[in-house]
Amino acid sequence: MQIFSEPILSALARLTGQPLAQLKLERPRDPKLGDLAFPCFLVAKERKQAPPAVAAELAAALAGQLDGISASAAGPYLNFRIDRPLLAREICAEVAIAGERFGASDEGAGKTVLIDFSSPNIAKPMHIGHIRSTILGAALVRIFRHLGYKVVGINHIGDWGAQFGGLVVALRRWKGEVDLEGDPVMGLLDLYQRSKAALKDDAQFQAEAVAAYQELESGREGEVRELWRWVTEVSMRGFLATYARLGVSHELVRGESWYEPLLAPTLERVKAAGVTEISQGALVVQLGELDKSLKETPCLLQQTNGTTLYATRDLAALFSRFEEFGFERCLYVVGGEQKLHFRQLKGVLKRMRQPWEPRVEHIDFGLLLGPGRKKIASRKRGEVLVLDDLLDEVTEAAEKVIEAKNPALAKRAQVARDVALGALIYNDLKRERIKDVIFDEHEILSFEGDTGPYLQFTHARLASILRKAHANEDAALRSKPDWSALENAGEILVTIGRFGDVVRSAAARAEPSELSGYLLGLARDVSTWVSSSDNRVLGTAGPEGAARVALVRCAKSALGNGLRLIGIPTPEEM
RNA sequence: GCGCCCGUAGCUCAGCUGGAUAGAGCAGCGGAUUUCUAAUCCGCUGGUCGGGGGUUCGAGUCCCCCCGGGCGUGCCA
Numbered sequence: 001m002q003i004f005s006e007p008i009l010s011a012l013a014r015l016t017g018q019p020l021a022q023l024k025l026e027r028p029r030d031p032k033l034g035d036l037a038f039p040c041f042l043v044a045k046e047r048k049q050a051p052p053a054v055a056a057e058l059a060a061a062l063a064g065q066l067d068g069i070s071a072s073a074a075g076p077y078l079n080f081r082i083d084r085p086l087l088a089r090e091i092c093a094e095v096a097i098a099g100e101r102f103g104a105s106d107e108g109a110g111k112t113v114l115i116d117f118s119s120p121n122i123a124k125p126m127h128i129g130h131i132r133s134t135i136l137g138a139a140l141v142r143i144f145r146h147l148g149y150k151v152v153g154i155n156h157i158g159d160w161g162a163q164f165g166g167l168v169v170a171l172r173r174w175k176g177e178v179d180l181e182g183d184p185v186m187g188l189l190d191l192y193q194r195s196k197a198a199l200k201d202d203a204q205f206q207a208e209a210v211a212a213y214q215e216l217e218s219g220r221e222g223e224v225r226e227l228w229r230w231v232t233e234v235s236m237r238g239f240l241a242t243y244a245r246l247g248v249s250h251e252l253v254r255g256e257s258w259y260e261p262l263l264a265p266t267l268e269r270v271k272a273a274g275v276t277e278i279s280q281g282a283l284v285v286q287l288g289e290l291d292k293s294l295k296e297t298p299c300l301l302q303q304t305n306g307t308t309l310y311a312t313r314d315l316a317a318l319f320s321r322f323e324e325f326g327f328e329r330c331l332y333v334v335g336g337e338q339k340l341h342f343r344q345l346k347g348v349l350k351r352m353r354q355p356w357e358p359r360v361e362h363i364d365f366g367l368l369l370g371p372g373r374k375k376i377a378s379r380k381r382g383e384v385l386v387l388d389d390l391l392d393e394v395t396e397a398a399e400k401v402i403e404a405k406n407p408a409l410a411k412r413a414q415v416a417r418d419v420a421l422g423a424l425i426y427n428d429l430k431r432e433r434i435k436d437v438i439f440d441e442h443e444i445l446s447f448e449g450d451t452g453p454y455l456q457f458t459h460a461r462l463a464s465i466l467r468k469a470h471a472n473e474d475a476a477l478r479s480k481p482d483w484s485a486l487e488n489a490g491e492i493l494v495t496i497g498r499f500g501d502v503v504r505s506a507a508a509r510a511e512p513s514e515l516s517g518y519l520l521g522l523a524r525d526v527s528t529w530v531s532s533s534d535n536r537v538l539g540t541a542g543p544e545g546a547a548r549v550a551l552v553r554c555a556k557s558a559l560g561n562g563l564r565l566i567g568i569p570t571p572e573e574m
Numbered sequence: 575g576c577g578c579c580c581g582u583a584g585c586u587c588a589g590c591u592g593g594a595u596a597g598a599g600c601a602g603c604g605g606a607u608u609u610c611u612a613a614u615c616c617g618c619u620g621g622u623c624g625g626g627g628g629u630u631c632g633a634g635u636c637c638c639c640c641c642g643g644g645c646g647u648g649c650c651a
Contacts, residue, residue: 029594039593041631051631076631077594121651161651256651282649293577296647303649310651339578340646366580367645405613419613430599431587434579436644438586443600447613450587450599457613465610498590505590517588520598531606531615538610552610574613 001497004082016043034079035494051076085483091493095554102561103499108149112325115141117333121158122235123167123192125185126242128376128385132365135428137333138248139512139566152251159232159255165213166195168227185238242387259316263308266316275351287347299344329359336364363510366436394420397445418569419453425568426452429516452568458523462556463572465537476545485544489551492525496558512566519562526555
């Protein structure tokens with residue numbers, strides 16, 4: 001699309017005398033008006049003329065100046081229309097040449113982006129509460145990578161903390177009562193829940209738990225350390241199995257425990273910067289002068305009893321990460337409930353005058369709730385909705401739909417998994433990440449309308465057309481396309497041309513919903529076009545058919561690339 | 575109490591960071607299948623953009639006040 005917008009912008013810059021960077025083109029409200037639009041308000045203001053007069057004047061001045069692009073004034077707007085055959089030829093060629101790399105760029109060359117996402121706690125299976133960070137983070141990883149960044153997805157496993165004391169004691173007492181052989185993760189969950197209850201009303205248990213945690217912290221080898229290691233191992237195996245089902249992976253898995261040796265040096269560092277003080281017995285960094293709204297909430301780094309806190313660990317991790325990677329951006333894909341925590345962290349960095357503080361960003365997202373804004377419960381296990389159970393359930397529903405709609409389909413099990421994943425991922429990425437997600441099971445399982453499977457279905461239809469064209473050895477495949485046959489696909493082509501811009505913007509804002517929304521619009525336009533009997537591809541001979549095949553190929557490629565970027569599988573048949 | 579976020583059709587959400595007549599999905603109603611997947615497509619119904627001020631040539635979008643909901647709020651993570 002740049003191939004069209006660049007000459008327009010430079011011509012406008014020349015005619016208006018405005019710097020190129022200040023001019024921007026937008027999309028007309030109604031696509032019938034044109035493919036690109038230039039609002040003339042600002043230029044009009046500068047020239048003290050009426051906007052429509054400026055538009056008319058510019059239109060006249062541009063007449064015949066731009067190859068294959070015509071300009072027309074419509075009120076205060078200057079609209080540009082790209083010659084249809086030229087548009088079709090250029091876009092189809094661009095997509096065909098770029099292939100998997102369509103929409104890619106090298107803007108990230110030599111830059112590293114860290115993305116901290118998913119980060120479950122050990123001794124429990126991944127549950128519904130982890131789905132948003134995991135899906136958002138994995139999508140961001142792919143999007144940034146597409147733009148040439150070196151991306152390091154980090155899994156900051158919660159493998160430390162006082163709760164392990166309780167778990168260790170639970171293991172000692174009830175090891176034999178749960179199934180730790182067949183399904184160790186679920187067995188651990190059981191123990192974890194029992195230890196939580198025991199910590200509440202069993203003083204003996206409580207004391208033993210504290211002692212166990214102290215031993216763990218001391219670093220001594222022995223029973224406690226061994227149990228902790230075993231729990232970590234078993235849990236990680238469970239996480240990796242779940243990640244494999246989700247198509248997710250991390251470049252760096254590093255638990256909180258890894259940062260333990262860095263805690264003391266980090267405290268020293270903050271103290272040396274002269275920003276700490278003792279308040280009510282605790283070591284804190286006051287942030288009120290930086291930001292009035294943080295006046296009442298200093299960042300606590302060390303408790304009265306000397307132990308460190310969450311913020312201390314995250315601060316240690318941040319310094320360590322900056323030193324190790326020299327990141328361009330460090331994104332924390334963590335729920336909005338922790339907003340204060342990250343503002344405090346950044347506040348401490350600011351007070352320490354770390355120039356890279358703005359590169360640290362909290363990529364926050366809204367709550368995940370059930371219908372009626374109630375907490376999501378599991379039908380199977382009551383309290384926690386385990387991610388694997390959810391995947392099973394949605395996959396089962398997908399299998400039933402395949403049974404009904406396409407019983408002859410080969411690879412049914414695989415496609416069911418793909419569709420289930422598409423449904424879950426799209427449900428999470430379709431709205432702005434800051435919005436709370438109402439997890440409506442009915443909607444997830446319907447696979448109709450504004451859903452992942454709809455996008456996958458559109459992609460599969462295009463794949464099917466191409467497959468049949470090749471199987472028939474369609475004559476159109478050997479013809480040279482007549483690009484003027486794609487007159488009615490202009491909107492689709494313009495949309496495809498915007499793909500790269502959308503990917504860039506989604507990365508800049510760390511907002512995958514921008515891409516998912518774009519893909520929905522593209523799929524809708526493509527579905528409409530494909531569904532019209534005027535646009536039959538197969539059986540349309542010669543150059544006209546060749547052009548349609550090219551459009552289908554181009555649309556399938558763009559749609560497929562976009563879906564894969566957000567993590568949605570793209571089966572060829574479904 | 576204080577801080578931050580959200581409020582657009584009955585429900586779930588878009589609205590391109592201030593521009594042209596506010597758009598989708600679900601739900602409801604009515605259509606489309608001898609031909610490329612009906613997990614689809616087409617049409618209809620449905621709006622005081624929470625309310626009130628302000629800035630601007632122009633406000634769903636920016637500022638202020640209010641209302642409603644959510645999250646958070648020094649020794650948890």
